[in-house]
Amino acid sequence: xxxxxxxEFGLIERFRKSIKTDxxxxxxxxxxxxxxxxxxxxxxxxxxxxxxxxVDFLSDTKPELIGRKALAISISDIxxxxxxxxxxxxxxxxxxxxxxxxxxxxxxGIFNLAREFKVNIVGGDLxxxxxxxxxxxxxxxxxxxxxxxxxxxxxxxxxxxxxxxxGSISAKHLNFTPRLKEARFLVKNxxxxxxxxxxDGLAQDLGHILxxxxxxxVVYQGLIPLSKKARNLEDALYTGEDFELLFSLSQDEAERxxxxxxxxxxxxxxxxxxxxGLRLVDKRGREKTLQPKGFKHF
Amino acid sequence: xxxxxxxEFGLIERFRKSIKTDxxxxxxxxxxxxxxxxxxxxxxxxxxxxxxxxVDFLSDTKPELIGRKALAISISDIxxxxxxxxxxxxxxxxxxxxxxxxxxxxxxGIFNLAREFKVNIVGGDLxxxxxxxxxxxxxxxxxxxxxxxxxxxxxxxxxxxxxxxxGSISAKHLNFTPRLKEARFLVKNxxxxxxxxxxDGLAQDLGHILxxxxxxxVVYQGLIPLSKKARNLEDALYTGEDFELLFSLSQDEAERxxxxxxxxxxxxxxxxxxxxGLRLVDKRGREKTLQPKGFKHF
Numbered sequence: 001x002x003x004x005x006x007x008e009f010g011l012i013e014r015f016r017k018s019i020k021t022d023x024x025x026x027x028x029x030x031x032x033x034x035x036x037x038x039x040x041x042x043x044x045x046x047x048x049x050x051x052x053x054x055v056d057f058l059s060d061t062k063p064e065l066i067g068r069k070a071l072a073i074s075i076s077d078i079x080x081x082x083x084x085x086x087x088x089x090x091x092x093x094x095x096x097x098x099x100x101x102x103x104x105x106x107x108x109g110i111f112n113l114a115r116e117f118k119v120n121i122v123g124g125d126l127x128x129x130x131x132x133x134x135x136x137x138x139x140x141x142x143x144x145x146x147x148x149x150x151x152x153x154x155x156x157x158x159x160x161x162x163x164x165x166x167g168s169i170s171a172k173h174l175n176f177t178p179r180l181k182e183a184r185f186l187v188k189n190x191x192x193x194x195x196x197x198x199x200d201g202l203a204q205d206l207g208h209i210l211x212x213x214x215x216x217x218v219v220y221q222g223l224i225p226l227s228k229k230a231r232n233l234e235d236a237l238y239t240g241e242d243f244e245l246l247f248s249l250s251q252d253e254a255e256r257x258x259x260x261x262x263x264x265x266x267x268x269x270x271x272x273x274x275x276x277g278l279r280l281v282d283k284r285g286r287e288k289t290l291q292p293k294g295f296k297h298f
Numbered sequence: 299x300x301x302x303x304x305x306e307f308g309l310i311e312r313f314r315k316s317i318k319t320d321x322x323x324x325x326x327x328x329x330x331x332x333x334x335x336x337x338x339x340x341x342x343x344x345x346x347x348x349x350x351x352x353v354d355f356l357s358d359t360k361p362e363l364i365g366r367k368a369l370a371i372s373i374s375d376i377x378x379x380x381x382x383x384x385x386x387x388x389x390x391x392x393x394x395x396x397x398x399x400x401x402x403x404x405x406x407g408i409f410n411l412a413r414e415f416k417v418n419i420v421g422g423d424l425x426x427x428x429x430x431x432x433x434x435x436x437x438x439x440x441x442x443x444x445x446x447x448x449x450x451x452x453x454x455x456x457x458x459x460x461x462x463x464x465g466s467i468s469a470k471h472l473n474f475t476p477r478l479k480e481a482r483f484l485v486k487n488x489x490x491x492x493x494x495x496x497x498d499g500l501a502q503d504l505g506h507i508l509x510x511x512x513x514x515x516v517v518y519q520g521l522i523p524l525s526k527k528a529r530n531l532e533d534a535l536y537t538g539e540d541f542e543l544l545f546s547l548s549q550d551e552a553e554r555x556x557x558x559x560x561x562x563x564x565x566x567x568x569x570x571x572x573x574x575g576l577r578l579v580d581k582r583g584r585e586k587t588l589q590p591k592g593f594k595h596f
Contacts, residue, residue: 002397003394003397004394018409021418024384028420029419029422034420046385046437048433048435049389050427050431052428054428055426056425089346089435091347091389093431094596096302097300099299100299111317120322120326121319122323122327123345125346125347126309127350127353127595129348129350129429129431130428131428135346137344297426298424
């Protein structure tokens with residue numbers, strides 16, 4: 001059987017079953033970051049993301065944007081757990097014929113975003129590769145009380161997103177600003193039950209929260225904020241790389257958030273019992289089951 | 299200018315100059331691991347290594363050995379700083395046509411070595427790639443008093459290696475056992491001034507110690523322990539992936555180590571003043587300058 005037949009998540013699930021971790025690991029694979037014991041007040045967050053030419057960017061993508069994206073997706077993972085990014089390592093797989101100028105521009109994209117988000121670049125590795133490949137691993141911290149996983153969404157919670165969805169492929173996936181400030185505002189001021197960053201599309205990433213939290217959800221089409229670049233609802237539901245936060249709050253907390261009239265966080269639905277699965281209510285009030293599908297590498 | 303003209307170390311140096319880190323970073327790029335503030339007694343060690351098909355292994359290499367090597371080189375980096383490996387993330391770039399069975403075997407290679415060295419696999423990332431690519435990032439700890447960098451070799455130190463050198467390309471580079479036990483024995487019982495793992499050849503890796511410590515060295519040909527697979531001295535000096543420890547101790551500490559008659563750590567030379575550079579004394583006592591060259595990706 002080929003990996004392309006088993007599928008990305010089938011393969012990940014296969015691995016997860018055979019991995020055992022010790023008591024210092026609060027949360028291993030299966031969330032935006034691994035969560036590791038640090039001290040009395042804080043956890044370590046640890047995450048990595050690999051981007052590859054031809055998959056995550058094209059050979060004619062501006063090198064600064066390639067570097068920027070490579071770092072931004074890891075910062076977004078740390079943000080989705082409620083934490084603060086601190087240190088990263090950069091593994092670069094470079095084609096033999098790449099120019100120093102191009103590598104300088106990739107590095108500038110990484111370095112500038114690192115400065116902006118106060119991330120220390122503490123090393124890396126350099127290898128020859130067939131296609132340009134960047135893998136960034138990142139360490140961050142989160143106060144124990146501020147940690148948010150995918151697994152604590154509760155029936156009755158209101159589901160929010162932090163911005164417009166869909167159409168990221170036109171540009172946003174390369175120059176989005178990780179929602180770190182927004183995530184920190186949320187965890188410091190509200191009890192966020194579950195959070196994830198939308199990297200593979202609303203339906204699939206909400207599906208991860210539902211699976212990990214053992215709940216269902218209903219989402220209202222009329223409430224999903226579409227980006228100007230989205231061609232249609234499907235773009236928002238099933239295409240990836242919006243890198244907006246998707247999170248759930250209890251009704252009371254949701255009301256507190258809405259009362260702030262921030263015009264940034266939009267309620268889009270509600271967490272339900274698991275048996276109802278994932279449903280979409282269209283603008284005429286008709287309900288249908290939503291497949292938790294989206295971008296997959298395989 | 300192409301990266302292949304500037305060279306691997308030219309490129310790394312170029313990056314290092316433009317990277318600034320905050321006070322929590324004890325040592326950024328330029329050693330086997332990054333060293334980060336942890337608590338009163340310990341530092342965090344953070345390292346990553348990328349291996350790519352066609353560079354670090356061949357398309358017909360046994361998948362278990364590919365996985366094993368990917369993890370072993372990071373464990374070796376943690377060992378070279380005197381620490382203990384604890385957590386890792388695995389980024390896998392997989393060709394579209396790879397079979398689940400092959401991936402299972404790669405994973406088995408990683409998982410088995412992780413178990414052996416008590417390393418927690420806490421997550422990873424999966425991407426499509428043109429050629430099989432594995433990047434492992436690893437976190438470890440080292441007691442402050444046991445940290446060893448490349449930069450503290452002192453004039454008069456005796457230089458040791460932990461085993462035979464050369465000819466690793468025939469098999470050892472795929473199934474070496476990281477010298478973790480040996481490194482921990484050394485740092486717990488001796489004051490090790492400088493240490494590195496030999497990944498790119500004795501001459502080049504000793505060159506790193508000399509550069510970082512601002513010293514010179516003389517190595518005696520007759521003392522360099524050649525592996526049975528080494529065809530000649532050049533194999534030991536200039537070919538990589540022996541993954542033995544290369545370290546220096548003061549004369550007194552060296553005598554204490556030799557008195558233990560462990561038959562494992564071999565003295566091969568001495569640290570000198572910087573002005574003498576890197577020299578080799580052959581079996582007839584003739585001295586020549588040694589170029590700190592070895593395996594380079596570019």
